Amino acid sequence: MTDKFESVCVLGLGYIGLPTAATLAAAGLAVKGVDIRTDVVDALNAGDAHFSEPDLELLVRGAVESGKLKAYTKPQPADAFIITVPTPMNGDKSPDMSFVDAAMRSLMPVLAPGNLVLLESTSPLGTTASIAGIVREERPDLVDGDALKISLAYCPERILPGQMVRELVENDRIVGGLMPEDAARARDLYKTFVHGEVHQTDAITAEMVKLIENAYRDVNIAFANEVAAIGETHGIDPWEAISLANRHPRVNILSPGPGVGGHCIAVDPWFLITQNPGLAGLMNAARSVNDGRPETIVGKIEAAAEAAGSKRIACLGLAYKPNVDDLRESPALEIVRELAQRGYDVSAVEPHVDALPSKLAEAGSVTLRSLDDAFGASDVVALLVAHTPFADVTAGMLGGKAVVDAVGLWRRQG
Ligand SMILES: NC(=O)c1ccc[n+]([C@@H]2O[C@H](COP(=O)([O-])OP(=O)(O)OC[C@H]3O[C@@H](n4cnc5c(N)ncnc54)[C@H](O)[C@@H]3O)[C@@H](O)[C@H]2O)c1
Incomplete structure (x- = not known):
């Protein structure tokens, strides 16, 4: 019935x-x-x-x-x-x-x-x-x-x-x-x-299912980010190494990035970690790897700016993931805010929003610009989110600029 x-x-x-x-x-x-x-x-x-x-x-x-x-x-x-x-x-x-x-x-x-x-x-x-x-x-x-x-x-x-x-x-x-x-x-x-399909179970198992889905994603992204950190230290392109490792029939390493954001993956593992102290060491370590990633990317952008002798940086993407307007817990936002606090003149490009969020508007030295205007106003370009329109950026458009590609979209162009 x-x-x-x-x-x-x-x-x-x-x-x-x-x-x-x-x-x-x-x-x-x-x-x-x-x-x-x-x-x-x-x-x-x-x-x-x-x-x-x-x-x-x-x-x-x-x-x-x-x-x-x-x-x-x-x-x-x-x-x-x-x-x-x-x-x-x-x-x-x-x-x-x-x-x-x-x-x-x-x-x-x-x-x-x-x-x-x-x-x-x-x-x-x-x-x-x-x-x-x-x-x-x-x-x-x-x-x-x-x-x-x-x-x-x-x-x-x-x-x-x-x-x-x-x-x-x-x-x-x-x-x-x-x-x-x-x-x-x-x-x-x-x-x-x-x-x-709608699968039936008991309430606490369903609660567990949701939390382990997101903790699983977080741990696997942390693995990719750790691979990136090791690779970058040794001059290895992590995306190339990962793509070759993924030719193994039982290996599927995710793509590194600037960190983990959004309302879910960056938050939900904590529900298990704080409720189960001593039992969730791996999840805890993954959280700290992913939370540390924006700082690593800021360091790479600063190094590129110093080498270029310029404070003018274009940051492409503010959302927490490609092709959405959701800025919650976004590592890109954190990176832009940190650069502004360190005195850089940041042109932010985010095709999915009409205005800067208050956190950035208050920073003073961040301006929301179109892609073309941002390129005109910068000497360093940091790609923080793989929004689809950013894939159309050509090597010619980037010519002469220092490039930090945190998502691996322009590997062959930088
Ligand atoms: N956004 C996602 O992609 C996603 C995916 C899976 C699960 N979730 C989970 O779903 C839940 C909701 O997430 P969301 O992204 O929709 O949040 P949200 O912040 O976008 O929306 C929540 C809404 O609830 C309203 N609200 C707060 N207290 C209320 C109350 N007492 N009565 C009526 N309305 C109230 C808020 O004003 C807000 O509009 C969260 O637990 C989140 O972790 C979100």
Whole structure:
């Protein structure tokens, strides 16, 4: 028997919640999006996405115009609830669960027997069980001995920024129920729009799955960055060495870069590390390799600038990865800020933003420029993000300039 869900309330309309809400609406469900930010709610009710992501604007507009998607500042009654609020780190790198806690508490007044509550926010082990405690505490009428009269499941998200709209539908999903029937109900809801497989497990295993996916990526990127550091010290092109090593049928080394950024890979491993001191040494080492990488790249840029006898540097890319406008935890941003603090005159080129983020605007000596203007205003060019348009830069355009390619895109041109 499958559950029929007609309405869903999505709490948190950010990078994950907004595409999820719009996709559910496109699948025919009545979706109530909730955010504590009134600007986000107003933009959505006007049919606009408040961040840029391929195909999202069209999806959101269609969902709002069809009347299937409406936004609110407070949770609304629904058959199911999806929580997609932030889970940042505290100063000591432990997870800050205050947003999840607040979101869960905010839906207590509207929760009804038979509802399904899904947590999608990346969370430390045991979070789903612990938010069940909020229901026990605040809604004793929804408690039946050891059981709850609602279903609760953890359903991690793994969509790739830049391809979110497609991956939301095509990726396999993991749904972890607090009780086995909770996972089955979560599966029924995802099957309304997911074409990939939906795999059922228990809640804590699903929490673990999300964290080890990102820790795995972090450890493997750290390996590539360590290879780069060793290679560069010995005058070896790490990209060439890695590409040749990858000719081995069982070797697949990732590409080195300026560090690891974004909301996920640079953050989530800490959830396991801080929760399991003494058990996560490898993950801890990977974090420090990747966190140290921006400083190494700054050193390379400084050396190139000194050799060129110039303080004028063009930095290409501010986003944390290619072809997105997301600057969160971006190592490129950190590199540019550090160069500005050290007195360099930096021309930043970021085709995906219209204005510098306040962190850089305040630095004074950073100017957002077009690629051509930045080349005209610099003697050193540092490529920090492999945005597609930067692949068109020719050796002729770089002629006479010192080049630091932190992502290996121009290896043959520099
Ligand atoms: N962005 C990604 O690529 C990605 C991928 C996988 C998992 N995740 C995880 O998904 C979760 C959400 O990430 P995101 O990137 O969408 O974050 P985000 O910051 O883009 O969006 C979160 C939204 O939640 C809102 N919010 C905060 N508290 C709220 C509350 N109590 N009620 C309603 N709204 C509230 C915020 O105003 C914000 O608009 C995080 O745990 C993140 O780790 C993100």
